[in-house]
Amino acid sequence: MINELGHFALILGFMVAILQATVPLVGARLNHHGMMSFGRTAATAQFVLIAASFLALVHAFVTSDFSLRLVTLNSHSLKPMIYKISGTWGNHEGSMLLWVLILALFGACAAWFGGNLTHRFRATALAVQGAIGVAFIGFIIFTSNPFIRLALPPFDGQDLNPLLQDPGLAFHPPFLYLGYVGLSMAFSFAVAALIEGRVDAAWARWVRPWTLAAWVFLTIGIALGSWWAYYELGWGGFWFWDPVENASFMPWLLAAALLHSAIVVEKRESLKSWTILLAILAFGFSLLGTFIVRSGVLTSVHAFANDPERGVVILGILIFFVGGALTLFSLRAASMQSQGIFGMVSRETALVLNNVLLAVSAFVVFVGTIWPLVAEMFFDRTLSVGPPFFNMAFTPLMILLGLALPLGAMLPWKRGRLEKGIRQLTLPLIFALSCGGLVWAMQTGRSLQAPIGLFLGAWLVSGAIADLLQRLGREKDFGRLMRLPRADWGKAIAHSGFGITMLAIAALIAWEKEDIRVVDIGETWTLGPYDLTLRDVRLEMGPNYRAHIAEVELGQNGQMIAKMYPEKRFYPVAKMPTTEAGIDYRFLRDVYVVLGDAQDGGSWTMRSYLKPFANWIWAGAALMAFGGLLSLSDRRLRTAPSGHKPRAPQAAKATPAE
């Protein structure tokens, strides 16, 4: 019964989306107030209906209702409750439903909080958002319906892929989708601006928080996914340049470019048409990601639902929306007159450079990702493009970005002087050079990765600090630091986070140590400065798996400092083994132990790794996300509702004292 209600709610949501895509648009043309207002009602109704449908599906998973085909294929009655819930989106159909739920949520947010938008503009933007909803809800109903029943329900299900039964992966998709789909707001606003024929500072002020929020969610989602790969896949890799990873990375790069270029539109009324183009492309790439993950045209470790037919439908949706938006763009872009003028050396120029580097790096990832497809179709070559290519083509762009960032972030708007910026950054530069130099001297004979990475990390962090300090003015009033706008803090923290991630990746790649051997129970082996001892391996039963759990002691200078419990699990229903690494997390390094296969005579294969600065990779990502959130909480970003709030204290501050 509840399943049918959910199914019905989904179909109703589809109908509402169709109305939302058409009525407000017509209303905006006719200037009919009621028809335009309908968009808001429809967006709210659509959200409520899709949410009801999604909850019905969650209910089916939680109660293990095996009369639903989807539940039978992806769940099992013995599975722990958290994975029953997360199993709702651990499959193609359910994750699509989550996708449209978030889409409807963003549409509803524009309806609820968009009071400061003009009536016509909001109606147009909601119609575009509704049209995206029509396409994807239709896709679910007609090709991937989660509510299909089985005539003969089995006694139990076939279980969720054990690799997905993990807390990190339970929350990875929702964050990723919040990011992907959050970019639909930027897209709808861009298309609405093209239809209305106007882009101004106020537009940028509406788009920027949404893009920033989407970017923060994407950052968290990508970081969770990479952390999961680190501790779950069994050799501590954290990024594989896999097509599916790239699919989330390209929108991230473009969203980063977009939120920077929107600043220029907002503050300086320049870069307008480029910003619109970026907004279209950013969402276009997140649709492309959806296509890559779900069509199976590019083989990948993560892909589920390798169904070319569904892929064709998504490709059609992608072509319709991106193609349509780009056509509109080519017709209307000329009317987007930029106004602000600025000198060769200025913040504007620096942000143009930022955009060029981020957009080119996104494009390089794109070309590398689809090249196997292109080569097969046009050149008749079956080939692969893997990490060696991406590392060589992508890294130099990030190094350039890191080099230019602190200087660009310090330049003033309109017109600056390079000498002044360089003078303010002398200390950070000396500090960073000496960090890099020290590392280079300590490890002569090895690659340049670590010195360059350490230099960039130190340069970015100390550059961000210098930027904050120069805001203090001549009198060095540190109390002013606390009174700086939150956006300034957000900027410094996010830029430092970028530096810390770069530093950590370089240090980890350069200094990682690995040891593979067969050990007996009680045997001790050394890894760098540590001694490891295999104490015991025992067999235990989990809720829906059985596991060999090893007890490994980690010692240093004869002292035991930690115990680690790497596991090797077997899930009998899915007939799949997984590994759970034993990791001793410390500030400067991780020790990472993996239990391998049993050998004849009671010994075990053990793999142990020393991973310096591993945590810093995700700490950097967390800082980037935190900086974004801080910036988002800055009240300058939020326009006052209808502009009627009393602003006395601020106005007083803004008035010159003369």
Added chain:
Amino acid sequence: MKYLMFLVFLVCASASAAVEPHEILQDQRLEQRARDISKGLRCPVCQNETIDESSAEIAADLRVLVRERLSVGDSDQEVVDFVVARYGEFVLLKPSVSGSNLLLWGMAPLMLIIGLGFGVVFVRRRRGQTPNVQDPSLSDAERSELEKLLKP
């Protein structure tokens, strides 16, 4: 087809890392070369894993093969060519710099130059233009509304 995919999944999905202790060569420098080569070769039956990471049987065979070739004195390039001759270009994770692949490798520098070119042209054009302060498309009411919105 579905069955085939499932088989591939079974073969490769075991999440444990791959290089087994008995495969490792005594000579550490030779072993390091073998590892480096393995990291650039793709497991032919897996979904995007290197033979260094994969636990599929064919990946293990290839790892042993790489080590055998190195032991008889092949150079790194000769070993890679040997594997490519048997399994095709598909196993190369770093695409060769030849033929149509030149387009792939040239893309990054080319795009950077084009992008920077556009940037420079744009920035130069923005210099020295007279500012268009009064946007004629705005009515007075809209302008005051806009100013209110933009006030910090």
